[in-house]
Amino acid sequence: MAGMPSRELQLTPESAQILALLRDGAPRTRAQLAELSGLARSTVASRLESLAASGLVAPAGGGPSSGGRPPGYLAFQPAARILLAIDLGATHGVVALTDLAGAVLELESAGLDIADGPVAVLDWAMDAADRLCLRSGRPVTDLVGVGIGLPGPVEHSTGLPTNPPIMPGWDRFDVPAYIGARFPVPILVDNDVNLLALGEHATVWKHEDDLLFVKVATGIGAGIISGGALQRGAQGSAGDLGHVRVPFSSRTPQHGDADADLEALASGPGIARALSAAGVPASSSRDVVELALAGEPHAADVIRQAGRDLGEVLATTVNILNPSVIVIGGSIARAGEHLIAGVREVVYGQSTPLATRHLTITESRAGETGGVIGAATMLIQRLLDP
Amino acid sequence: MAGMPSRELQLTPESAQILALLRDGAPRTRAQLAELSGLARSTVASRLESLAASGLVAPAGGGPSSGGRPPGYLAFQPAARILLAIDLGATHGVVALTDLAGAVLELESAGLDIADGPVAVLDWAMDAADRLCLRSGRPVTDLVGVGIGLPGPVEHSTGLPTNPPIMPGWDRFDVPAYIGARFPVPILVDNDVNLLALGEHATVWKHEDDLLFVKVATGIGAGIISGGALQRGAQGSAGDLGHVRVPFSSRTPQHGDADADLEALASGPGIARALSAAGVPASSSRDVVELALAGEPHAADVIRQAGRDLGEVLATTVNILNPSVIVIGGSIARAGEHLIAGVREVVYGQSTPLATRHLTITESRAGETGGVIGAATMLIQRLLDP
Numbered sequence: 001m002a003g004m005p006s007r008e009l010q011l012t013p014e015s016a017q018i019l020a021l022l023r024d025g026a027p028r029t030r031a032q033l034a035e036l037s038g039l040a041r042s043t044v045a046s047r048l049e050s051l052a053a054s055g056l057v058a059p060a061g062g063g064p065s066s067g068g069r070p071p072g073y074l075a076f077q078p079a080a081r082i083l084l085a086i087d088l089g090a091t092h093g094v095v096a097l098t099d100l101a102g103a104v105l106e107l108e109s110a111g112l113d114i115a116d117g118p119v120a121v122l123d124w125a126m127d128a129a130d131r132l133c134l135r136s137g138r139p140v141t142d143l144v145g146v147g148i149g150l151p152g153p154v155e156h157s158t159g160l161p162t163n164p165p166i167m168p169g170w171d172r173f174d175v176p177a178y179i180g181a182r183f184p185v186p187i188l189v190d191n192d193v194n195l196l197a198l199g200e201h202a203t204v205w206k207h208e209d210d211l212l213f214v215k216v217a218t219g220i221g222a223g224i225i226s227g228g229a230l231q232r233g234a235q236g237s238a239g240d241l242g243h244v245r246v247p248f249s250s251r252t253p254q255h256g257d258a259d260a261d262l263e264a265l266a267s268g269p270g271i272a273r274a275l276s277a278a279g280v281p282a283s284s285s286r287d288v289v290e291l292a293l294a295g296e297p298h299a300a301d302v303i304r305q306a307g308r309d310l311g312e313v314l315a316t317t318v319n320i321l322n323p324s325v326i327v328i329g330g331s332i333a334r335a336g337e338h339l340i341a342g343v344r345e346v347v348y349g350q351s352t353p354l355a356t357r358h359l360t361i362t363e364s365r366a367g368e369t370g371g372v373i374g375a376a377t378m379l380i381q382r383l384l385d386p
Numbered sequence: 387m388a389g390m391p392s393r394e395l396q397l398t399p400e401s402a403q404i405l406a407l408l409r410d411g412a413p414r415t416r417a418q419l420a421e422l423s424g425l426a427r428s429t430v431a432s433r434l435e436s437l438a439a440s441g442l443v444a445p446a447g448g449g450p451s452s453g454g455r456p457p458g459y460l461a462f463q464p465a466a467r468i469l470l471a472i473d474l475g476a477t478h479g480v481v482a483l484t485d486l487a488g489a490v491l492e493l494e495s496a497g498l499d500i501a502d503g504p505v506a507v508l509d510w511a512m513d514a515a516d517r518l519c520l521r522s523g524r525p526v527t528d529l530v531g532v533g534i535g536l537p538g539p540v541e542h543s544t545g546l547p548t549n550p551p552i553m554p555g556w557d558r559f560d561v562p563a564y565i566g567a568r569f570p571v572p573i574l575v576d577n578d579v580n581l582l583a584l585g586e587h588a589t590v591w592k593h594e595d596d597l598l599f600v601k602v603a604t605g606i607g608a609g610i611i612s613g614g615a616l617q618r619g620a621q622g623s624a625g626d627l628g629h630v631r632v633p634f635s636s637r638t639p640q641h642g643d644a645d646a647d648l649e650a651l652a653s654g655p656g657i658a659r660a661l662s663a664a665g666v667p668a669s670s671s672r673d674v675v676e677l678a679l680a681g682e683p684h685a686a687d688v689i690r691q692a693g694r695d696l697g698e699v700l701a702t703t704v705n706i707l708n709p710s711v712i713v714i715g716g717s718i719a720r721a722g723e724h725l726i727a728g729v730r731e732v733v734y735g736q737s738t739p740l741a742t743r744h745l746t747i748t749e750s751r752a753g754e755t756g757g758v759i760g761a762a763t764m765l766i767q768r769l770l771d772p
Contacts (some may be wrong), residue, residue: 012424038398043429117460162740210620224612224706227620231612233708234596236739238612240705243738247633311396316702319626320610321620352629354539354548 008185009054009144009383010018016386018047019076020054025101025225027060027073050072050092055080055099073130078103081144082136083185083379086125087192087371090151090166090218093121095128096372099138100201102380105367106132114151118178119170126182129249145185145383147375148175149192156236159189166218178215188378191309193239194230195374196221200366202377210323214241216310216339217285220263226321230378242267244313262313268307268332276300285331292335300338307342315345322355328342329364390732393590394571395440395467395530395580395769401771404433404440405462409770411487413446424532428751441466442486450649464489467524467530470569472511473578473757476552478538479507481514482758483522488588488766490755503555504564512568529570533761534561535578537605542622545575552604557736574764578757579625580616583609586713586732586752596709599750600627602725603671603716604694606649612707614718616764628653630699630743648699652692654718660688671717678721686724700729701736708741715750 008073021036022028030048034041051057052074060075078101087094094109108128112121125148133140152164157175161167176187202379205211209228215221224231224241232238242263264270268285273284275291280298282288291299314326326347328340344361351359366373407422408414412695416434420427437443446461461687464487473480477500482493494514498507511534511691519526528675534640538550545562547553562573583599591597608625610617618624628649655672661668661677666684668674677685700712712733714726730747737745750756 001601018673038400208620209626222706224618226610226612226624227615229615229618231707233612234594234710234742235744237738237740238596238706238708240708240738240741244702244705245736313702316699317706318607318628319630320624320703320706321617322621322624322626325619347704350631352623352626355619355624355626358621 002137009056011054011056011303011384012047012050013386014043015047015050017385019046019051019080019384020077020386022057023101025076027075029072030074033074035266040286051281064136076101082133082138082142083370083376084129084143084146085375085379086129086146086148087375088112088114088148088150089192089371092311093125093130094368094372095125095132096369096376097129097132097138098372098376100375100380100384102157104372104378105138106136107369108132109368114166117169118173118175122175122178126179129183140183142291143183143185145379146179146187146266147195147379148179148187148189149375150175150189151192151196153237154189154191156188156232157230159187160191162236186379186382188375188382191236191290192371192373193221194223194232196329196364196366197225197327197374198201198230198377199370199374200329200364201225201370202350203370203373205325205327208323211325211327212314212317212321212323212328213329214310214314215262215330216268216306216328216332217243220267222317223253224321226323241310241317244316246309247314260375262309265309266332271302271306271332274293274305275299278302288384289331289335292338300336302337303332303338304342306332307339308346309342309345310339311343311346315347318347318351318355318359324358324360326361327364328361329366329370334362337357392515395442397770398433398436399772400429401433402770403438403610404430405437405770406772408443408460411462414473415458416460419460432716452700453513459704462487463756466574467500468519468524468528469762470529470530470532471516471758471765472515472534473761474498474500474507474511474534474536475578475583475757477510480754480758481511481518482755482762483515483518483524484758484762486766486770488759488762490733490762491524492522492552493520493755493758494585494756500552500556501554504559504561508561508564514623515569522757526569529571531765532565532569532573533581533765534565534573534574534575535761536561536579537578540575540577542574542576542618547575567695569583572765572768574761574768576761576764577607578621579607580609580618581624581760581764582715582752583611583713583755583760584616584763585756585758586715586750587611587754588763589759591711591713594710596707597711597713598700598703598707598709599713599715600696601716602652602654602692602714602718602761606653606696606716608703612709627703628698629698630702632665632698634693649694651695652718657688657692657718660691661685664688675717686722689718689721689724690728692718693725693730694732695728696725697729697732697736703735704733704737704741704745710744710746712745712747713750715752715756716746719749 036046060073080097083098085096093112096107097105161170211225213223220242272282404718420430448457464485469484472484477499480495483491547556577599597611599609657674658668
């Protein structure tokens with residue numbers, strides 16, 4: 001299928017502006033669209049014509065499912081094209097086809113080792129995409145964009161991983177070029193935590209403009225949504241909570257009396273080290289989660305303390321960003337309430353009342369699909385937003 | 387002049403879109419505007435007509451200053467209307483008239499006491515505005531917006547000060563309604579640090595999308611620009627560095643062995659307390675600045691330590707926000723290089739290499755007009771941006 005022309009989306013800003021009025025899913029008449037946009041009916045009509053030609057808009061009435069809706073209504077057709085969303089973790093990958101509203105059509109997930117390198121891992125993801133297309137009955141030429149999340153720092157403008165610590169062989173590998181040789185469509189790459197933030201925002205917290213998504217697993221990082229938009233910072237490294245130094249005077253003595261990076265204290269491996277030191281052998285995030293779910297009391301204690309250490313950094317983050325929601329995700333967050341209990345204890349005790357009065361601290365709810373929905377959201381913003 | 391109708395700006399989003407193509411100051415032809423906007427020439431022509439009717443756009447050729455430019459060029463007319471920009475500090479106020487490009491036309495500044503309350507202080511500012519209109523020969527009816535900065539927390543959506551610690555009598559005072567009774571135009575209120583960030587960004591760092599402005603004076607606060615936009619957070623309290631807790635193990639022992647808010651350590655009054663404890667009596671930011679400028683060695687030491695304490699908080703902030711520029715302003719920053727030297731020492735030593743490789747830490751350059759230019763910028767974004 002390589003090299004086949006895709007039905008690329010070429011939206012003018014003007015058409016995108018009209019389409020935006022239909023993307024909430026509600027069908028509208030030409031007259032309503034003219035009123036909502038403030039444009040002349042003739043202008044609306046010509047823009048709708050080009051949207052209809054590309055299949056993005058179609059009449060909503062007339063069909064058996066129209067429930068007696070009078071004719072003249074037009075509706076966004078999110079199924080007119082498909083998106084490929086890929087969420088790659090250190091040991092697990094999810095590949096999904098979504099429609100243009102970010103709804104997952106088909107999904108495949110599998111264990112993998114990111115250290116197998118970009119060719120092996122991306123080939124698996126693209127083979128999965130072909131399988132999903134077959135399963136869904138959609139030709140690959142319906143694909144108009146690929147979004148990918150990687151478990152490390154990514155230079156978002158070029159899509160190149162930059163010094164990813166747990167991804168040997170990936171440094172500066174041209175992911176968009178490699179994918180683009182097989183799927184010649186726009187390709188966007190970002191780090192997985194940013195996409196988890198977008199996914200959680202799109203599915204659970206649509207109406208909150210200021211959200212912080214924190215992932216606690218092998219590493220610790222955050223995706224920041226401020227003013228309704230994902231903030232990546234000047235070099236794309238915004239949200240790097242894992243390398244914030246936590247002074248020893250803020251902590252219980254179990255980690256000694258030197259300052260340490262948050263990641264050394266509160267990540268899966270950091271917690272495993274503390275558990276081993278307490279006489280409960282553990283060496284990975286998975287061990288930590290299993291011990292906690294099995295009711296090992298030391299595990300509960302150590303995870304709660306990790307939550308407090310994370311809380312120290314989040315208390316400062318709350319004063320700086322004033323979010324309305326902090327979502328805690330990642331494998332350690334799935335090991336019961338201990339982590340989030342420690343976070344809440346410190347943040348509510350320490351941040352200013354103005355910043356915490358309306359602050360929700362909660363667990364991730366987007367689940368396994370959060371990353372791919374975030375990848376689709378990133379693509380939809382790029383391809384459809386006016 | 388109260389109650390006189392103003393020549394209110396009523397820009398449709400469509401006209402604003404065309405105007406945006408001229409706001410860089412370069413004159414352009416109708417054909418160029420059609421090409422840049424992707425719109426039909428007839429559409430451009432009708433939008434230009436409404437912009438010309440309101441005086442915002444006019445022919446650029448033909449005059450003696452056109453330098454032989456061929457006819458047919460159109461240019462933005464920033465002087466078509468005026469803005470009133472008010473920057474109120476604890477002890478000092480600046481009132482300015484600007485044009486629609488944010489250029490200061492007339493300016494008046496004076497000592498004041500914010501604790502005199504809103505009626506006295508705002509009356510002074512509005513009287514100053516009348517004097518400036520007279521001086522500039524512009525009728526008050528040319529005024530299309532008022533922007534005000536206050537030295538305390540402000541609920542930006544309503545313009546109400548909320549529990550401002552150094553502003554007795556101002557809590558929940560309806561600033562927009564009071565100003566609006568005399569100047570019936572859109573009125574926007576924000577805290578002074580946000581406006582200083584906007585002003586510094588507009589005048590010195592236009593091409594940087596991620597900037598942090600830190601004010602160190604009677605209090606400590608920051609204005610955050612991320613992704614090119616000012617970020618206020620969910621309740622408008624983003625940038626509250628002053629109440630971040632600095633653990634004692636990060637500091638030199640001069641402040642004892644308890645954790646403390648950054649403001650208690652590194653603000654003007656905090657530095658004055660540390661100086662007094664070292665046997666050099668001081669009680670205010672002004673004393674601190676005078677002692678430092680007079681070459682008192684204890685003052686240099688204590689201010690440098692305040693810079694290190696501020697640096698502890700900024701190092702974390704850099705990891706979270708990944709800005710490309712940190713601008714340090716406020717009275718203590720004007721007491722020589724000591725403060726910024728302490729900040730640089732800690733931030734460059736402690737934040738991650740990726741976040742600091744291209745990070746500039748520098749002094750404010752916008753000067754006394756930074757706040758009013760920021761107030762004008764806030765208004766221009768609201769009134770003219772598409």
